[in-house]
Amino acid sequence: MSKYQYEEPGQDVRGLPGIPTEDFLYERRSKVEHDRLRQAFSKGVKREFRRYLAEECRDELQAAGFSDGEIETFASGKSVKGFNIHHVHPLDDSGTNDFSNLVLMDMWSHSQLHRTLDPLLVNRRSAEVPLPVPPGHVYVHPSIARERLDALGMTLETVVPSDGAPAEEDAMGMGYSR
Numbered sequence: 001m002s003k004y005q006y007e008e009p010g011q012d013v014r015g016l017p018g019i020p021t022e023d024f025l026y027e028r029r030s031k032v033e034h035d036r037l038r039q040a041f042s043k044g045v046k047r048e049f050r051r052y053l054a055e056e057c058r059d060e061l062q063a064a065g066f067s068d069g070e071i072e073t074f075a076s077g078k079s080v081k082g083f084n085i086h087h088v089h090p091l092d093d094s095g096t097n098d099f100s101n102l103v104l105m106d107m108w109s110h111s112q113l114h115r116t117l118d119p120l121l122v123n124r125r126s127a128e129v130p131l132p133v134p135p136g137h138v139y140v141h142p143s144i145a146r147e148r149l150d151a152l153g154m155t156l157e158t159v160v161p162s163d164g165a166p167a168e169e170d171a172m173g174m175g176y177s178r
């Protein structure tokens, strides 16, 4: 049993349903370069990313239980308490501040992810690791999202249509035909 809480590659990180891992070769970049990127992120990128979320990822935000008011907060570049931004490919490796590398996460899931990943990287110059890759730009743990939706008087079904696909195939008894 791995002490790092990983399942097999391709499966979800334990405790974080919906976040699969991908094989990834981590190679540490220089500290100077890392610090430069980190500073650029803090000074401007994170605000721009929040505006981007509000403009381009409204559906994802709503499905995660963000209210219209919170989405307005993102639109102004400000943060919402309890959530922060994760770099999928680490900044001290090949990761960049491109929006494609950024995911808004609830802080519990975010720290759980780092508790899982960071021990594999510490004191390493290079390592093959299973990298957690959340799909999309917003990851809120399903139980937290459900609570937030409840508080808004909504359900996931009222926000995003359920996909029902497997049930339909089962009903037809011909799941293999396509």
Ligand SMILES: [Zn+2]
Pocket (backbone or CB within 6 Å): 085, 086, 087, 110, 114
């Ligand atoms: Zn992170």
